[in-house]
Amino acid sequence: MLTRKQHELVCFINDRLAQTGVSPSFEEMKEALDLKSKSGVHRLISALEERQFIRRLPNRARALEVLRMPERPEKKAPSKVVSPQLRQLPAPANDVIEIPLHGRIAAGVPIEAFEGVSTLAVPAALLGQGDHYALEVAGDSMVEAGILDGDYALVKRQEVARDGEIVVALIDDAEATLKYFRREGAMVRLDPANRAYDPQRYLPAQVRIQGKLSGILRRYH
Incomplete structure (x- = not known):
């Protein structure tokens, strides 16, 4: 990514x-x-x-x-959209889908997960197959992955992850964070993309995968 x-x-x-x-x-x-x-x-x-x-x-x-x-993308990227994925995004479509917006998620330290539910309008071409939801990013620990405070993380619901994927991880069924997922021996390590932050280590029983990052939607004012 x-x-x-x-x-x-x-x-x-x-x-x-x-x-x-x-x-x-x-x-x-x-x-x-x-x-x-x-x-x-x-x-x-x-x-x-x-x-x-x-x-x-x-x-x-x-x-x-x-x-x-990495794969070389097309020169023209979808307007106002930043994606951390190596894969090329499909061309923008006119269709817009309303997906659940579950509050704010920390890209620094964990915060309470899913604070209320509203919706976010997202171009259908950004999502692909599967069930998706959005989270507003709070914090700066993923800036080196191109994920900034105030961005909207578009997340595909799934409960498993591979090493190196950016995931929404629910910690102790109470707090959620957006991080790179790694396995480290008998532990799960959640890595930031900012050298000012340290990795977080947990027992596997403490961590539940809530989804994998599909893309980032950024609004310019």
């Missing part, structure tokens, strides 16, 4: 390596992605390393190796 900027960066690095055999400089990456500072490049590089798309070669300045490539 890559954000648009992460996707652009790994493609830029791969293309430059294919052309010259040398990794681009951080300044070149900043200019290519139209970023304001090199710190943004560092964050993207770290996120791509964590997701095992690239790695830094030891004892060599500017040396990066592309380990694998």
Whole structure:
């Protein structure tokens, strides 16, 4: 699952390596992605390393190796929609579906799950098959996955998850959080996508999967 900027960066690095055999400089990456500072490049590089798309070669300045490539999306993305999925979103449709909106979910620390129910109008082309609901994101611990405070997480209902998927996890049947799902020995680890936050570890009996992230809907004001 890559954000648009992460996707652009790994493609830029791969293309430059294919052309010259040398990794681009951080300044070149900043200019290519139209970023304001090199710190943004560092964050993207770290996120791509964590997701095992690239790695830094030891004892060599500017040396990066592309380990694998995501699928290249179409150049035109659906307007006002950000998706963390590698798969290409279908073309926008005129149909709109009302799905349940279950309050706010923490992308930092767990908060009480499903605070009331209203509805959210979502383009049908974003959802695909299955039963879906929406949660408003509160917090910043998933920003490196392109999930921001105030976004709407579109979630497919399911009770199982694979390692590396972004899920809604219900903790102790009381609190919900949006995190990467991992298995770590006999424990379940819920990973943020923000280096300022630490992973959360629980016994499997404490964690119930409430759904898998299908996409993000962002409203611009």
